[in-house]
Amino acid sequence: MGIKVNSLTKTFNQFKALDNVSLDVKDGELVALLGPSGSGKTTLLRIIGGIETPDAGEILIHGQDSFQLNASDRRVGFVFQHYALFKNMSVFENVAFGLRVKTKKERPSKVHIRDKVMELLKLVQLDNMHNRLPSELSGGQRQRVALARALAIEPKVLLLDEPFGALDAKVRRDLRQWLRRLHDEIHITSIFVTHDQEEALEVADRVAVMNEGRIQQIGTPDEVYHKPANAFVYNFLGSVNLFHCRVEGGKAFFGDVPLELESKEVEGKKDATIYIRPHLLEIDRKMGKGALSAKVVHINAAGPVVRVELTDGKNIFNAEMMHERFRSLDLKKGEEVYISPKERKIFAEDYSI
């Protein structure tokens, strides 16, 4: 049940948009496809929706081969980044569209359509705006209309292509929490595409991180964040400091500081890359075990955390700390301090986005 994608491949003039991609979405699950532009996430979504055809592979939606069905039997709800509402129709008519175009035999009665549309508009909290034209709505309201319109045909799956991509940061945050609550309420198997890692981690049951036409890792937000499968995933899911290091005798050297290796793949290599999240880079006044000395270059205390930029003469380090910690350290620009990673990942490959 749910959506089953088996080894999809799609090439656009030499460019491999999807390279043997398989994905399993359980019934009622909300999965995010996360990746940079050009990673193939939108292509994957469009193929699942039947908007594009793959070169090879198959898609089963609730056990049925999706390519054997025509668009109206496929019953896929699709929401576009730019809403794609019917400009010439009112909000009500937009939502009613999928019901009105049904064949006479299947079409519900006028009263039924009316009740159904109003019920959906209530669900997306726009029931008092049913007479407006899309041009009279804000971006967030339009996207909710688009969602109601997609839900009107009682789709088996719901696909959302960067649904909040065209909205302001604040509206975006409100709307994604709202989407999470809505999904908890209606439990429809859903996939949404995003390039915003915060959005994916906050909203989705599971996140599929994509790059270069492949799924790099799929797992719960916790898993992908704390147990990244590779350097790309770690790098993409948050800001990161990265440094090249030597590998010798089963240890990696961060400057002169030896670090334990945690992954097998690095063993036997001569070079590796250390990844440290800014909030896991500790700054201290006193020299501790495994610490490096560095100079404070820049301080930015505007915002929920304080950002400090440091250098050891060769590398630039970005550190983040709470205001309390910053006040107790009493850091000034130009001061010499000691830095040590509380936690780091070492990967063999070097990945920059």
Add this chain to the structure above:
Amino acid sequence: MAQVVLNVLTSRKYHKTAIRQESPFVRNILMAVVFIFLGLFLLMPVAVILFTAFQKGLGEYWHAITMPDTLAAIRLTLITAAVAVPLNLVFGIAASWAIAKFEFRGRKILTTFIDLPFSVSPVISGLIYILLFGAQGTFGPWLAEHDIKIIFAVPGIILATIFVTFPFIAKELIPLMESQGKDEEISAIMLGANGWQTFFRVTLPNIKWGLLYGVILCNARAMGEFGAVSVVSGHIRGLTNTVPLHVEILYNEYNFTAAFAVASLLMVLAFVTLGIKQFIEWRLQRQLTGENNGN
């Protein structure tokens, strides 16, 4: 014309606050040049047409435009437009739909071919049909055998008109449809609509003003076309004369009053076209700003 005056008026208003880029002297000279030019090349001919048409009084004017030959010419012009415009409407929508909404081989070539009638002299357009369907033409003998008359008959006139007015609607619709993208159509299909439902409920309402604009221009050209039609018509009075051809014949017979009276009919057509065009432009503008509000 009215547009130009309006622009001059509004620009004068803005110049009070805007930084002046040209001295008033230069500006006045430029404006004078524009008005003199307009007067000489647009207003004067119009005045001459009206003056000559009514020179011998209203009765003579009325007589000129109700002569059987004139009425026949008007009828033929209306028939030609009534056939050519709908055909080009269907073709224009089909071509722009295909070009704007689908990717296929030969898309670029099709776009270029649509422009062809614009880049060929109308006389040559007419000549093509003579070479194809004329007595000495490729299909001439065959047509003669089956007693089908195309050249020097109504079908030839209609064919030449269709050719000349071919690009008007497609040229208007292609950029409009391309700018609107195809997300709305995809949405409609995914919501279960079939092709016709998608076209009539989603695409057509979105292009209606652009379409009307193209139809108006197409119609104006279809009724006013001279060159191509002249070549294939044969100038048979009362049978294969359209209004523009009829004006020429009357003029060549030194029947100036009648020639200008009939010409004034084409002038009225031009003004009506301009009026409708202005209105549609205003609606199109409104539609576009409506779409951009908040996108």
